[in-house]
Amino acid sequence: MAKRLIPSLNRVLVEKIIPPSKTSIGILLPEKTSKLNSGKVVAVGPGTRDSNGNLIAVSVKEGDTVLLPEYGGTQINLSDKEYHLYRDEDILGTLHD
Incomplete structure (x- = not known):
């Protein structure tokens, strides 16, 4: 049975996207050119409450x-997969195609 983590408060569970190290025809890509620190949101918490509730x-x-x-988040391993837990305010933005 696979475990599912539901983050508490304003936390976000992210699976980092690992960029390919080579092209489809086998050309090796330099590490710096293909690195963008991004991830896919797997689960979100319900949020926090302000001073008025x-x-x-x-x-x-x-x-x-x-x-x-570049730094931060808490690494979590579930069902042989690596995830990272961030606070909502630590996420820099969303990426769109």
Whole structure:
């Protein structure tokens, strides 16, 4: 049975996107040119409450592709996969095609 983590408060569970190290025809790509610190949102918490008790929802949703800070987050291993847990305010933005 696979475990599913539901983040608490304003936390976001992200699976980092690993860029390919070579092209489809086998040309090796330099590490620096293909590196963009991004990930796919797997799960989000319900949000936090302000001083009046109003819910402040998380700004991203499951399935979003997000830009991540170079450092930070908490590494979590579930079902032989590596994920990272970030606070909503640590996520730099969402990426769109």
